[in-house]
Amino acid sequence: MQLYGSYTSPFVRHCRIALVETELKCEFIETDAATSAEKSPSKKVPFLHDGDIQLTDSTSILKYLREKSGGSYFSDVAAYDVFCLVNTAMDACVNLFFLEKEGLTPARSDYLKRQQARVDSIFAELEKMPLPHNAPYNDMELRLGCFLAWGIYRQRFSLSDYPNLAHFLETLNNYQPFRDTAPPAL
Incomplete structure (x- = not known):
């Protein structure tokens, strides 16, 4: 089995x-x-090859890995919905990050303003949620942590206005698999 990706991608980190x-x-x-x-029709990372199986999205890769190991993947639809909400914010932030590198910012585009507003709205919703402060963590919580850590790493946002999210990330950083998969220093 081979997982292709980068050490900095939050999607890849979750798979790792x-x-x-x-x-x-x-x-x-x-x-x-x-x-x-x-190597991937989606032209993005991560993607996974395991014999004849080729997966091109972190969500399907996570499902495959959890089930291949005998575990389950999202038996709780509410947690899966929050996972999808985090994915929406993360996709928007990643797009804003790459577009900014090309000189496109929300200040210059109504579409990008909507993307930023989407991220802000999702942060407000996530801040209200009860979050654990010790392991075990489920895939919704790990996805959220990967997103928050990526945003701090890439200096995309601050958690100063979100103390619940900041405390969650602080405690998640003590979880060995999360700590061991941190991206390299910039």
Whole structure:
């Protein structure tokens, strides 16, 4: 089994955490944009190859890894809905990050203003949610942690206005699989 991705992607990090937790044998292959465009129809990371199985999205990869190891994946629809909400915010933030590198910002685009407003609205909703402060963590919580840590790492946002989220991330940073999959220092 081979997982392709980057050490900085929050989507890839979540898959790497699942691999640590499940103890499945898997080769991690660091991949750049050119290679992902060549090897995956989605032209993004992560993607996974396991024999004849080829998966091109972190959500399907996580489901595959959890079930392959004998575990389950989202038996609670409410937690899955929050996972999807976090994905929406993360997709918007990642797009804003890459578009800003090309000089496009919310100040110059109504569409990007809506994306930023979407992120802000989701943060307000997530701040109200009860979050655990010790393991075990479920995939919704791990996805949220990967997103928050990525945003801090890439200096996309601050959690100063979100003490609940900040405390959650602070305690999640003590969880060994989360700590061991942190991206390299910039």
